[in-house]
Amino acid sequence: MNPSIGYTALILVSVTTALIGFYGLRVSRTTSDFYVASRTVRPWWNASAIGGEYLSAASFLGIAGLIVISGIDALWFPIGYTAGYLMLLFFVAAPLRRSGAYTIPDFAEARLESTTARYVTSVLVVIVGWFYIVPQLHGAALTIRTTTGLPSWVGAGVVVVVVVLTVVTGGMRSITFVQAFQYWLKLTALAVPAIFILLMLAGEGPGPVLQTGTELFPPAAPITGDSSYRTFSLLIALLFGTLGLPHVLVRFYTNPNGAAARRTTLIVLGLLTIFYLFPTIYGVLGRAFLPMPGAGESPDATVLLIPGTLVGGVAGDMLSALVVAGAFAAFLSTTSGLVVSLAGVISQDLLGGSVRGFRLAAVLAAVVPFGFAMMTDSLALAGSVGLVFAFTASTICPLLLLGIWWRGLTDAGAVAGMLTGGLLCGAAILLGSGVAHNSPWRDVLTQPAAWTVPAAFLVTILVSKATKHRRSASLSRFMTKLHVPERPLAQENPRSQAG
């Protein structure tokens, strides 16, 4: 691929992101802008921002790559990513907004009245965030390597630098605009080339040569105990992992009330549905027209290579640049969302919560995963993000679900459950990365959610029952706050509070 395409796309996205960030910064001046500006953020903006933040490297590059390798089984990934938001809508969205918690540790402290529970949650949130940033940086490294031929660290480094600069200089408000813009950029970047190529293929004339020897639409693998377990465990991880992603919760805070949080989630589901049509198309095109990736080549590059391979000339270059820009939007938006929420947690719990502390924490939140990303090698983006979801589902999910819906949850139960889930899932992931291909333990270790999530719930419930006397004193009041609807919108004028 022509390296200048990569450079142009990269510079365009970085500059636009920075510009929107600074424009937003000029709009937000006062404290009420900074926090309550959210009240002027319309559900559509907010939903676009959530979509922009959520659609990460795994969605943009990983799904198509997985379809190239494993065919129809990969289609469960986007279904799981979307259905995770359904669970969020059913169990978490409105109550969590009403709780007023800004971060998950805030929620833990408010619900359990325990600083220990708060610290344990903070540590887990930081671990989740760091390990979710790593695949984004792997994606950036892959993109830069594929499009410009520069070494891997350049791609990851650019993402870290741009994100830290925008986060350190901007507030929540500008992040909302940046994220919303990036959803539409990502959608355009996938949709325009895909539609162009499909029209081209449907048209007259000799089309590109089909790869022989690859079956275009392989049927589902015959059902075995192993494959059923893998699909089941993956769906558990994706459905219940979304609930606990640290950057998702912050976004719900920018809804004016619980009902708006539900409406926003409904729009998000629509936006995700439209987006996820396209990675599938790229996956199938990749199976049809690209040679199977050999050893050492990543199938995750499929999306990046398709436009240049199938469309020649200037049109091909422009479509390639668009796709590369979309990919960078994906890395930048997810990483900056995670860095903002991690910086909030780190600065508040470790550095005393000053503005300087927040900036230092933002640097810390981005540099540590950069180190991890440089030391490790990415195998498949969708798979590594799937493991992060399994970890979240085994740690944060029991805290949120039981905390919102079960009066019996105590601080001891929550801490015991989170530690159990975290240790079991962490150990499985570590052991699973080294286990042999034909080992009978392989599936159990590489898709651990099916047993670590129930284990975490069980321990949380049993320990809570054993420590009934530790139930928080203001439990009734807090549960009321979570579930009772706010005054109907007609009686208040949300605009009047924005000024």
Place this chain on the structure above:
Amino acid sequence: MSLGPGRPPAPGRVRVSAPRTQAPHLPATTSVSQEVAEQSAVGEIMVQSLIRSQLRLALVVTAGFMASLLFCWVLVSWVPFFSQWRIMGIPAPWLLLGVGAYPIIGVCAWLYVRAATKNEAQYRDLVEEK
């Protein structure tokens, strides 16, 4: 960046700092119905019944959604007639998982939001009648 002569001076910058947990205690989020609920035993029972009905609703819709996912999975992997069926050259299992699963998600979400809003409206009616 200079201000024009006619413009009022911009509001000064205000430092936003921890603890953020203070931020949520905005007066706007406490409502009459919340106060009623907190002050009486009857109120507490009504809140508990609201929580129960919302939880029941969430679990029922989740069960329905899981059942339809299971149905898709069985159809894709176990029904030979379905997996050989092609629509415009694309096998039906690919269409079902690549496109068809999403409307199911959308319908579940829409049904849930409608019913949850209704539960809350009923609760509000109850409280305000008193």
